[in-house]
Amino acid sequence: MILRVLREDSVPPRVAGMFYKAVVQAVLLYGIESWNLTASLMRVLECFHLRAAYKLCIVNKPRRNPGDGTWSYPQTEAVLEEAGLYTIEHYVRVHRGTIASHIATRPIFNLCRRAERRRGTVPRQYWWEQEFNLEEAASNAD
Numbered sequence: 001m002i003l004r005v006l007r008e009d010s011v012p013p014r015v016a017g018m019f020y021k022a023v024v025q026a027v028l029l030y031g032i033e034s035w036n037l038t039a040s041l042m043r044v045l046e047c048f049h050l051r052a053a054y055k056l057c058i059v060n061k062p063r064r065n066p067g068d069g070t071w072s073y074p075q076t077e078a079v080l081e082e083a084g085l086y087t088i089e090h091y092v093r094v095h096r097g098t099i100a101s102h103i104a105t106r107p108i109f110n111l112c113r114r115a116e117r118r119r120g121t122v123p124r125q126y127w128w129e130q131e132f133n134l135e136e137a138a139s140n141a142d
Contacts, residue, residue, distance in 0.1 A: 003055055016056040017083035024052065025091065032092055033099040036125055042089070049088040050076060056083040 002023070006016045028048070035041075054062055060074040060082050080086065103109050117123060 006056070013056050013058055013082050014084040017053070017085050020052055020056060020083070021085070025049075029091060029095060032095050037092070042092075045092075046088045049085070050079065053079045053083045053085055058082070 002019075003016075006019065011019075028045070054060075054073075057074075057079055060079045062071050062073045064071050
């Protein structure tokens with residue numbers, strides 16, 4: 001709905017991208033610092049982010065070939081550049097880096113990391129251990 005207003009007033013893609021980051025992405029990534037991101041959830045976030053970037057662009061839009069009816073999509077990098085955005089993985093890393101630097105300086109963090117799991121509890125992956133899994137998910141998605 002907001003996209004209609006942005007397109008109606010002929011807002012440049014970079015300005016629309018700033019609006020997207022301030023309003024839509026802020027809600028989309030709320031609390032992501034503590035999420036346990038699976039590869040499938042990361043793909044869903046990335047797809048939503050790219051669809052939004054396509055809609056913000058003027059030059060780099062998906063186009064339908066009139067001859068055979070197939071669609072051609074511009075390069076992801078060009079679309080993100082026109083909208084003034086980075087990949088969703090970049091934003092996740094920034095969010096997590098901000099909170100991680102804050103938490104790592106607290107004494108309770110070391111106590112949590114050294115604590116032993118109670119017998120009978122399910123082993124869990126914690127968000128601070130997941131940085132490597134984000135890299136694996138990105139390489140597997142390619």
